Amino acid sequence: MRQQARIVDVAALAGVSAGTASKALNNTGQLSPATRERVRRAAEQLGFTPDTRGRALSSGRTYTVALLTTDSSGRFSIPIMRGVEDVLSAGELATILCDTRDDPLREQHYLRSLVARRVDGIVVTGRRTEPRGPIDVPLPVVYALAASTDPDDASVIVDDAGGAASVVTHLRGLGRERIAHVTGPANHRSATERAHAVIEAAGSAFLGEPLYGEWSERWGRQSVDQLLRSAPDAITCGSDQLARGVCDRLRELGKSVPVDIAVTGYDNWSVMAEASRPPLTTVDLQLEELGRRTATLLLDAIAGDPHHGVLELPTHLIPRESTLGMS
């Protein structure tokens, strides 16, 4: 391990006082360009890194943002965090990930701790899309994926209805005219919102009622026998896991996907969508972009210019063999 350079080492090498070295590196004070340049070179040569804590105390900021999530698997929060980091790390802010494990007590513990640490702001996210109650902290907050129930808060969410409608448009464009739908629990907003959008977009091409169940491959497989009774030429699914189960069961019954029946997923979760046989046409939630937009709104709020209301971002349809029929 190497010793960490101090400001006095930089000053000595540059032949100036520590105060002058500090001013040069912070771009303050009245110094000649030549002196600033000499100090900057000395700092570079010694690998000197300024003390963020000192800066934090003088500015009242810690240059840290927390991402509070209920998504323990990281499936949704990790891509959102990547997007948040893209924006924040350009401004040299660090991101703390706090996993509440869906436990209100743990959430309260984290919030107290974050307030005590004087973080600059908080992103609240999770694995569900239901609007959630606002958190009560004297800090800038932006909600991602699940909106806050307080319309005065700023939230960035996915246009789930638009994503489901884009699937139907894609299928109709391929000539499919008998569209069925299977999805997760009827008390999950992500299930009902996608189902209603499919029904509305499909119009008279929609068959019967959406089938509600659990978010699993097994329910996808089990639902097939019931779905086949109405002789669909396309089965739209509320998730990639469901679509994978549907494809497996159709293959076992000797039906060809997509020649006999086209199948679509939702989420673009690569371990499901790409491993499915055939690979799934699905809806990408653009979670990194959601993270980037969330971070941008949070930076505005930290700068004293908070936004209000819900920003809904578009999804992106990914066409693959389960509707296109290449293999």
Added chain:
Amino acid sequence: MRQQARIVDVAALAGVSAGTASKALNNTGQLSPATRERVRRAAEQLGFTPDTRGRALSSGRTYTVALLTTDSSGRFSIPIMRGVEDVLSAGELATILCDTRDDPLREQHYLRSLVARRVDGIVVTGRRTEPRGPIDVPLPVVYALAASTDPDDASVIVDDAGGAASVVTHLRGLGRERIAHVTGPANHRSATERAHAVIEAAGSAFLGEPLYGEWSERWGRQSVDQLLRSAPDAITCGSDQLARGVCDRLRELGKSVPVDIAVTGYDNWSVMAEASRPPLTTVDLQLEELGRRTATLLLDAIAGDPHHGVLELPTHLIPRESTLGMS
């Protein structure tokens, strides 16, 4: 949003000076138990939270630890981080997650930033098990999952050989006598180490050579025809994804798992191991425990008592229907 209570508010409510209030809350100075108790109640009543930045400056610590990871999916780093947090949050340390995206430049950027922020310590982890070069920072560091190549560093890793051997012991105990193995790339340590351990543990019950390929369900399916030529009664796989592919292909060929052939996975990745038909007997890497042990070693190092060398933790065999034959 509520206003944040200040130490002067607590002092006013308790009827003492701010200095006395501070001493009472920090358990310093010469105060009567009654005064301490009065201040503590006032702080509780106002929801007062101490300013961690002030504490950081006086102690030279920031009460923050960074987890530097190359595992962008979060599949390995999220459970490790949960374990790290279990230990650190009890001591009121926050954890910053830094995803290097396997990019050396990004890793260097993060390290400079973490040194500048004066974090208390760093956990280095990733998705591969190959030993990696040490990072060069003047801070306590512990390596998790992948060991440091410097024997003077402290590393906590998984006993992959022991895990693979436990699979063979399980299969032999069930009377299996013809054991084959399929796994990932021959240049991945996790593939070769598990394969060698299976060969050694199986002895004369091992058939032919291990089959190396890619970490995918597809390679699992493709490998089956070649594996069947030596008529195995058990196929051990280097990952759950491979085992799932093996099970799917065996079913398509009309072979029963486990009656005809037992199949085992590795990782206990629930979306693969539990969704497989049948569910997979597999090896759990105990990543949360690995995170907890890593954090404990890091706390010792932060306290000035660093460990050296490699700590290898045991895995845990999870028996399911792919060897036990219940359904």
